[in-house]
Amino acid sequence: MLEFTLLFCFLLTLLCISFKLFLTDSDAKSPTKSYPFIGHYLLIYANHHRLAQWTSDAIHNSPTFTFLLRRPFGQNRVLSGNPAVVQHILKTKFSTYQKGDIFRSTLFDLLGDGIFNVDGDEWKFQRQLSSHEFNTKSLRHFVEHVVDDELNKRLIPIFTSAAANNTVLDLQDILQRFALDNICRIAFGYDPAYLNPSLPQAKFAVAFEDAVRISSERFRMITPLLWKLKRFLNIGSEKRLKEAVSEIRQFTTKILNEKKQELTIQPVDLLSRFLNSGHLDENLVTDIVISFILAGRDTTSAALTWFFWLLHKNPAIESEIVKEIKEKSDSPVYDEVKDMVYTHASLCESMRLYPPVPVDSKLANADDVLPDGTVVKKGMMVSYHPYAMGRMESIWGENWMEFQPERWLEKDETAEKKKFRARDPYVYPVFQAGPRICLGKDMAFLQMKRVVAGVLRQFKVVPAVDDGSEPVYVAALTSKMKGGFLVKIKERKE
Template sequence: MFEASLLFYFLLPFLFIFFKLLLTNSDENSQPKSYPFIGNYLSIYANSHRLTQWTSDAIHNSPSFTFVVRRPFGQKRVLTGNPANVQHILKTKFSTYQKGDIFRSTLFDLLGDGIFNVDGDEWKFQRQLSSHEFNTKSLRHFVEHVVDDELNKRLIPILTTAAANDTVLDLQDILQRFALDNICRIAFGYDPAYLTPSLPKAKFAVAFEDAVRISSERFRTITPLFWKFKRFLNIGSEKRLKEAVAEIRRFTTKILNEKKQELTTEPVDLLSRFLNSGHLDENLVTDIVISFILAGRDTTSAALTWFFWLLYKNPAIENEVVKEVKEKSDSPIYDEVKDMVYTHASLCESMRLYPPVPVDSKLANADDVLPDGTVVKKGMMVSYHPYAMGRMESIWGGNWTEFQPERWLEKDDTAEKMKFRARDPYVYPVFQAGPRICLGKDMAFLQMKRVVAGVLRQFMVVPAVDDGGEPVFVAALTSKMKGGFPVKIKERKDD
């Protein structure tokens, strides 16, 4: 198998030249060309800088909204935006579509046996214990103490200084720091204090960013043998991944050791709950910590980054959000954010266009047939595509390109106001759906709405892009803006 890989790399330049003309002249509205031995590799290679958008286009161009990617050496992967298929995968045949060995081995160096990388009893145990941290009491404490404290003592002062000095901030970086402090404080009782005026370039944050990026790049290699060979030789990106993971584990071990010293019989956070469960294996608990940092840091920060961009592009919607924020300003904090209906709808609409997790994958552990007739063989990767689904005319109508929070609202017959109208989670699987639906969904919305209220009540966020260009969407395990989101902060003048 290794010799075949070497031969393929030797022949690749010639294959590329031979097929380049065919690829260039192909109809952009048709499905990507597939060739013997190399499958869709030429299209994959040509679109390596925009794979999420390319796979989204392929799904849209399929009558069933399902596309089978053919990779070199006969590998196949199913990509779908068909809601019936999504429900089949995430609910109806939940036991058939698991994380599986491919996903697990690719991310194991980073996530280990954490909740996002395991199946079966291991997953059930971690999910059951974690669920206790997402009750109403915990959510109220989170938004009233952790988020509000981080907002008023760290985020707002930094924005105030930036506004006074007319300086440029990378809002994507700021929001990642904010989210990281939040998740560490609420889940582990530990404050890394990354959102401070000096904006320190901490080793852990750099290592985490690198580890997530390199781990996600493993999925894009022609064959896993390639990155496994680099890991064996400890060279290139795999060498950096090893160094980054070591730094991450030093950080999480520090959190773990401090928590052990202050452990009481009554759990006060997620980490103490796991430690009190009797599962004191340090590697497992470290894996759990890393998984929750990934979830808490990258998803809400990604959603908010794109949200502030879309608000700038749509000033009328920003005015409506600000109006709602000001109307709720006298309410208690928890009630304020809980009742921000228009802002909630705006966040949902933003994540429709820019989902924090644009593609999610499962592995079929048995032969199956999807509702649209797509044949799935045991061992095939099957991915559902929230990014593509958020751009489907068949779901959202002819105005799907428009940023319209109103599509999430309807008239409340019992009051003279609008109420939020949730969508079927299999049509809008931004938070997954079925048994593995995101435990932190409500927490994420509370955090995001509190940030939106705190920032927009006082400031305007203005992108600082010289050429007037739009941000470039890039996807690792979560979506990002390429190169960050440079902005200037302006004091909001009262009307």
């Protein structure tokens, strides 16, 4: 069976290469061409570099905003941008739609039994312990001491130097370093100092980037047998993944060992709370650390990268944000960022168009019928698609393509200024929704708003090359801007 599968995959790859030679651009973007046995695989292959956009188009072209992606070997997958379906799988039938074996096995080498890769009691236990890190007291400490310290002692000096020397920076890289320092300091009491002025090329950061990319690529293979065979033979990308995970675990073990030496009776951060629980072995604690690094490093940095690009394209909105920042400049740090309503709306609008997590998937553990009539069989993957939903005219109107923070604001009868109007999380599932809604949502907004306030009060961020073209949105476990975001920093003039 294995030999047949490998031969089939080889022949199919040759077919795909031949297929691309005569495939027109309109054919490649069409989501409708499915073939017996291999399903949509030819089109998946042709669109491997733009799967988020292609599947988004497929959803938009469906009358129910739900699309059945047919994969070889019967690995069909439901993709939906229908809010009723999102609510169904994330809340109404929460117990039916879990991470499941496919997701878990694909990401196990990287995430192990961390909170993002488990279900049931394991997930409940980790979530309950983690929730203590996100109370008001912890959030205030995070903004006033961790984020503010990182901002003023590292980020602002780097920007000041870049402005003075007309240096080109990769803002995406800078923000990833900033976010990584932040999450390690608040969650683990450890400072990796990746945003030091020298911008050290740390092995861990490179390894983490590689591990996330290769783990994401596993989902796109024609059959899991291919990456499992490569892993067994220790060749190619799977060899690099093994090396990268080893580097990551060395880093997390170092954090863990240092924490054990200073452990006290009273937990002071997330890691010490897990260690004090008395229920976790060292491997599991390591898995948890890696999961939180993934969440803390990649999501907020991705959101801010696209946010600063959109601001450059929309100077009037940038001016409104600067105006709000100056109005709040005399407030304490926590109160300042908490009350930045227009900035908050602008960040929501940016993530509507460029969500940090473009697609998220669940596995059906029982037969089911979705609210739009789609039949789901046990073992089928069902995905909701924030990227597609942020671009749906039926949700956001004819002007969905425009960057308009005002769509998140409404008149406050008790005040002169407008107030923020949150959207139903099943319409805007950027932070998931239901029982698994992101614990760090408030922390992420506070961090992002503090960065925005600290940067825009003093600087303008200008793309190093602005030829009018749009940067390429790359979808993996989290989104990236292809090739980074090269910018110059300009001192803001009054």
